[in-house]
Amino acid sequence: MPERRKWSFLIPAAGDGIRLGLGPKAFLEIAGKTMLARVMANAAAISGDVVVGVPAGDAEAVAAAYPDAAIVAGGGTRQETIEKLLERARHTWVMIHDVARPLCSPALIEAVAEKSIETGAAAAFCPVDVPVAIVEGGRIKAHYGAREARLFQSPLAFRADLLRQAYRDAHAAGRLAQSTVELVVASGYDVRVVEGERTNIKITTDLDLALAQVIAARADDA
Amino acid sequence: MPERRKWSFLIPAAGDGIRLGLGPKAFLEIAGKTMLARVMANAAAISGDVVVGVPAGDAEAVAAAYPDAAIVAGGGTRQETIEKLLERARHTWVMIHDVARPLCSPALIEAVAEKSIETGAAAAFCPVDVPVAIVEGGRIKAHYGAREARLFQSPLAFRADLLRQAYRDAHAAGRLAQSTVELVVASGYDVRVVEGERTNIKITTDLDLALAQVIAARADDA
Numbered sequence: 001m002p003e004r005r006k007w008s009f010l011i012p013a014a015g016d017g018i019r020l021g022l023g024p025k026a027f028l029e030i031a032g033k034t035m036l037a038r039v040m041a042n043a044a045a046i047s048g049d050v051v052v053g054v055p056a057g058d059a060e061a062v063a064a065a066y067p068d069a070a071i072v073a074g075g076g077t078r079q080e081t082i083e084k085l086l087e088r089a090r091h092t093w094v095m096i097h098d099v100a101r102p103l104c105s106p107a108l109i110e111a112v113a114e115k116s117i118e119t120g121a122a123a124a125f126c127p128v129d130v131p132v133a134i135v136e137g138g139r140i141k142a143h144y145g146a147r148e149a150r151l152f153q154s155p156l157a158f159r160a161d162l163l164r165q166a167y168r169d170a171h172a173a174g175r176l177a178q179s180t181v182e183l184v185v186a187s188g189y190d191v192r193v194v195e196g197e198r199t200n201i202k203i204t205t206d207l208d209l210a211l212a213q214v215i216a217a218r219a220d221d222a
Numbered sequence: 223m224p225e226r227r228k229w230s231f232l233i234p235a236a237g238d239g240i241r242l243g244l245g246p247k248a249f250l251e252i253a254g255k256t257m258l259a260r261v262m263a264n265a266a267a268i269s270g271d272v273v274v275g276v277p278a279g280d281a282e283a284v285a286a287a288y289p290d291a292a293i294v295a296g297g298g299t300r301q302e303t304i305e306k307l308l309e310r311a312r313h314t315w316v317m318i319h320d321v322a323r324p325l326c327s328p329a330l331i332e333a334v335a336e337k338s339i340e341t342g343a344a345a346a347f348c349p350v351d352v353p354v355a356i357v358e359g360g361r362i363k364a365h366y367g368a369r370e371a372r373l374f375q376s377p378l379a380f381r382a383d384l385l386r387q388a389y390r391d392a393h394a395a396g397r398l399a400q401s402t403v404e405l406v407v408a409s410g411y412d413v414r415v416v417e418g419e420r421t422n423i424k425i426t427t428d429l430d431l432a433l434a435q436v437i438a439a440r441a442d443d444a
Contacts, residue, residue, distance in 0.1 A: 125355055125357065128373060129424055129426050130373050130374040130375070130400075130401070130424065131373075131374045131400055131401050131403075131404060132354050132371055132372065132373060132374070133347055133371070133372045133373075133374060133403075133415070134366050134370050134371060134372075135347065135370055135371075135372050135415050136370060138414060138415050139412065139414070139415065140403075140407060140413055140415065141370075143374075143403075143404060143407060144356050145400060145404075146400060148356050148357055148358060148363075149354055149355075149356060149357075150354065150355045150356075150357050151350060151352050151353075151354060151355075152352040152353045152354070152355060152365075153352070178352075178353055178367060178368060179352070179353050181353075181355075181362075181365075182353060182365060182367075185362060185365060190361060191362055192360060192361070193355070193357050193360050193361065193362065198427065198429060199429065202351060202352065204351050205420070207420065207421065207433070207436070207437065210433070210436045211429075211432070211433045211436070214429070214432045214433070214436070215429065
């Protein structure tokens with residue numbers, strides 16, 4: 001039986017939630033529990049080394065509320081924030097899960113962790129019901145059926161040294177990516193795909209927030 | 223000034239709503255109004271020739287409820303249903319809008335109609351917040367940034383003869399497609415892209431239905 005891997009759990013939560021206009025997402029409540037509290041509970045189930053990136057002005061208050069976690073002031077971009085969290089990770093495997101997805105199930109976190117052992121990299125991807133078009137200048141450049149298309153989701157799980165190498169490569173190439181998976185793929189690593197959850201939504205707009213309240217009320221009732 | 227185009231409006235509503243398990247979607251209520259009634263109201267705003275495909279057993283009842291529309295028993299697949307509706311279209315331009323998207327705004331319908339004049343084909347596509355992966359055998363074959371990726375949406379607008387040609391080509395090639403846009407693109411036509419609406423959701427699961435109630439309540443209040 002392989003040795004049980006130890007995980008550092010990185011939570012980028014430094015966004016200012018500009019699109020929602022309700023302050024930093026970390027402190028928004030979904031069915032009576034903040035988004036950060038929900039993700040912290042997920043983290044604690046798998047990791048004894050939780051590192052959270054928050055808006056600089058909130059670091060002290062969050063540190064007081066979560067004395068067992070390492071609290072770091074976030075960077076200027078999500079990519080920078082994750083790099084700062086990675087510097088503080090103590091274990092040889094890291095999981096990343098955004099505070100903007102507070103409704104992820106513990107089962108999905110386990111599944112992504114499990115899958116990552118194959119190549120050192122795995123992530124959740126969400127199924128879609130409709131085909132996807134790749135659009136350029138108002139025209140369809142390519143299109144893919146719903147069966148083969150997936151939306152990026154999280155959590156992500158990596159061998160820490162692999163993720164550190166992807167960041168070094170990104171610096172060398174001056175690469176900026178919306179997603180950590182893109183950075184890792186760009187470095188030539190094979191990111192394994194885990195089927196995500198439709199309820200693990202990313203909360204960006206007030207409509208997402210309304211949907212999240214519905215999902216959370218159902219899950220908390222169950 | 224160009225002659226005002228006349229539109230036939232085709233509504234595929236023959237699905238049995240198996241995934242939802244609440245009977246045919248057409249008759250599901252969103253905030254007190256059936257999905258079919260909502261799409262019929264959209265259709266009436268642009269078209270005097272509305273053709274609806276419903277489950278065979280419901281054709282008579284729907285015809286009684288909507289005496290001004292042509293009611294047709296749907297085919298075995300969405301592709302077949304639309305072809306049957308197309309046979310009944312009286313005008314030289316057709317718009318297609320699925321009953322599963324009852325929350326489309328009249329403005330989006332107008333925008334797609336307007337755009338279609340450029341090449342004879344246009345459709346709504348929904349923006350995404352995250353990148354898209356193309357997956358094969360559990361591995362990422364390609365990935366695209368959120369900026370260039372779009373989810374297929376509706377309405378669709380076509381010159382009727384162009385759409386009829388796409389169907390003839392599909393028969394000749396034995397082509398089955400999830401979406402009408404795929405058929406039209408496969409025939410070599412240039413489908414113009416119109417920015418869709420996040421609220422114009424496709425109702426497939428009970429979670430979609432819950433979200434639809436939230437969206438409809440807001441829109442009906444506005």
